[in-house]
Amino acid sequence: MTGVLVIGAGPAGLAAARAALRAGASVTLLDSSDQLGGQYWRHLPDSRAGVREDRLHHGWDRFRALQDELLEHPGCEVVPSAQVWAIERLDEGLVVHVHVGPPDGNRRPSRELTPDAIVIATGAYDRTLPFPGWDLPGVFSAGAAQALAKGERVAVGGRVVVAGAGPFLLPVAASLAQTGARVLGVYEASRPRALARGWLPRPWRLLGATSKFGELASYALSHVRHRIPYRVGHAVIAAHGTDRVEQVTVARLDARWAPIPGTERRIDADAVCVSHGFTPRIELAIAAGCDIRPDRFVRVDDRQHTSVPGVFAAGEITGIGGVDAALAEGAIAGHGAAGGGADDPAVRRDLARRATFTDFAARIEAAHGIRPGWTGWLRPDTLVCRCEEVPYGRLRETGRATCSTSLRSLKLSTRAGLGICQGRVCGRTVEDLLGRESPGGLLDGTSTDRRPIASPVRIGELAAAHGRHTSAATDAARHQHQ
Amino acid sequence: MASRMFPSRDDRIQPAEAPPVALTIDGQRVSGLRGQTIAGVLLASGRLSWRTTSAGATPRGVFCGIGVCFDCIVTVNGDRDVRACQRRADDGDVILTQYDDLPGHDDQPQHDELTRRDELPGAAS
Structure with a gap:
């Protein structure tokens, strides 16, 4: 039986695990969190489970069905609180090094996994551009506000400004409002022309994505209900305060995102949540040897297979496409990792859905992509x-x-x-x-995405692993002598 | 007002009633609910910052909230550099805030002793 390792239990990883199981593989599913669902379906812990958790989420039933199927399947080992800290390339294949236990713990047990196939579904996190005062307490990434609202029902502030670029600002503002914060405004950097360039062309291609419209419409309704102003072509260009945020400066931007002098306005706020897009978490894919595209996402073929035999990738690390694209890509990747054929009936629907939703990545980039004039606020x-x-x-x-x-x-x-x-x-x-x-750009061909040690490891944990290996090696050597 | 916990009685999500947990941060007692992260407990108590940076000695708290930025690190029961936004609070956790002086400042106490904010050079005493 094929052993498939899935790294990451967000929408893409969950879909991959289910598809691999259904195709007959045995699956090990790892996530650094002690919950399944990733950032998208982050929810209250079991100790405080929400009776109506569905009210905070889109597709909550879909998540519950995925989770139940994986937890009940005898062929699926779900390993929560599992931190993959390295992937080693040996002649025999890839070795995935994992610590299992509390985040940044001590003396956590380690595991070394050598699966037949791997699906990497490590997702993405907010990219926040620097601005004066962004290091003040009270400045959060939009994802932080979202995680604390969904995962703990904590509002990061009482009077909150949301700013940056992209559709993600809308659910963040909605979550803040549903967690008792007053959202003073959502400031989208892109101007109407860029938004139109991204979202208006080829409207028939959006027809298949009607669930996306339902989601966006519900955020719009939430904004109307909570009277949250939405301004395009504006940015938070500074946060002010001595040891915490007390005010922010909002200004109009030109098409290159340079602030237009004379349009600055100060707003009293105790928190500001900022996201200018997403950075995919590709260090494990790089460690596995996967080819990375010039736009810094993992290169995959139409089966979600990377350039490395037996290694598949799905979700935001292959392009920012949202939950529907991630679910479709995950299913295709999991099916392929289990040895399934590219045109099996089991994945036909997912192939069609992927075609519909990956279109979103290009639209988001055209409409909300970072423009070079932002350095004008530095x-x-x-x-x-x-x-x-x-x-x-x-x-x-x-x-x-x-x-x-x-x-x-x-x-x-x-x-x-x-x-x-x-x-x-x-x-x-x-x-x-x-x-x-540097005219001509940086030439050594390296990138800041390369992190051979993917998360901090305590020296004691390394030493313990080393001790175990050397004692095994010594045992083997002694055995040979005898 | 600042960061705070949304009262469960007003919450459309209807969270279950969770048992309390109590931790101390630099000796001060703070209580929260089982299942909260350390950062969540601190934010819900109105604290926005706890770490002090090495170069500028400026305050930091949660920034990314999902374990990426390491701004929120604290010492938990003797283990340094634990991301407060990732670690769930356990009843009785002893949390110390972190300040690591830059190397080469020999006239100042070693950073091991300097993990409490009230011992910072120049802090009001």
Whole structure:
């Protein structure tokens, strides 16, 4: 029987696990959280389970059905609280190194998995562009507001501004309002012309995506009900306060996202939630050796197969397409990983759905993609790297002074991207800003997405694993001697 | 007003009543509900920040909320660098806020002793 490992239990991973099981494989499903559902279906813990959790979610019944089928299936091992910290490429194949236990725990048991096939479905997280004051407490990524609202029923503030770009701002504002916060406004950076460019062409192709419209319409209704203003062509360009956010500055943007002088307005707020799009979590795909496309998503073929034999990818790491695309891609990937054929009846519906919904990725990019003028709101003292506290001015000056065209060397000389988050928050921004300083771009062909150690590991845990391996090796050696 | 927990009685989701958990942060007692993360308990108590940065000595709390940014790290029962937004609070957890001085400041206490905000150089005492 084929053993399929699925990494990530969001919509794509859940769909992959189910499809692989239905195609006859045995499945191990890992997630770093102790719950299934990923960020999209993040929900209250069992100890506080909501009677009407469905009111906070789209497709909640679909999630429950997926979860029930996986938990009850004898061929499925669900491993929650599982942190994959490395994927090793050996001649015999890939070895997936996992710690199982509380997040950032100590002395967690480790597992090394050598599956026949892997589906990587690690999802994405918010990309937040820096702006003056974004390091103040009270500035959150939009995903943080969403996670705390859905997972804990905690509102990050009382008077909250939501800003950035993309359709994700709408459910975040809706969740905040449903968690008792007053949402003062949603500020979308893109201007009407860009929005039209993304969403108006080929409208017949959107016809299959009517569930998406239902979801968007419910957010719009929620905005009307909670009287949340929605402004396009505007951005939060600064947050103010001494040790926490007290005010934000909102300004109009031009088509390149540069703030238009004279349009600034201050708003009293105790929290601001910002997202300018998403960064896919591709470090495990890179560690597995998967080819990455120029737009920095994992390259897959029409079976969701990556460039590495036996490794499949699905969901947001192959393009930001939303839940419906993720479910379809996951099902196709899981079916393929289990050895199923590309045109089996079992996946025919998913192939059609994928064609409908992956169109969304291109539309979102055209309508809401980051425009280069955003640097107009940076100041020399605006932190770019939050961990190492590297300000924009120093980053730029060091880049110019060293005349280096190597990202690796520039990271070392500026320290940007070298902190504990491993460049997850600032990496792409640092590449963008440094690339602008060196004509011809950065030339060493590396990227901030490469993280051979995918999550921090305590030395003691490494030593324990090493001790186990060496004792096994010593045993083997002794055995040979005898 | 600041960050806060939505009262269950007003909540259309109708969360089940969960048993309380109590933790201490730098010796101060804070209570929450079983199943909450440490960050959730702290935010629900109105705290927005707990870590102090090394270079600028500025306050930090939750930023990404999903385990990516590491801004919210705390020491939990002696283990350093635990992401407060990822770790669920256990009854009796002893949380210390973190401040790691930059290396080379020999005239100042070692960072192991400097894990409590009230011991920060220049902090009001």
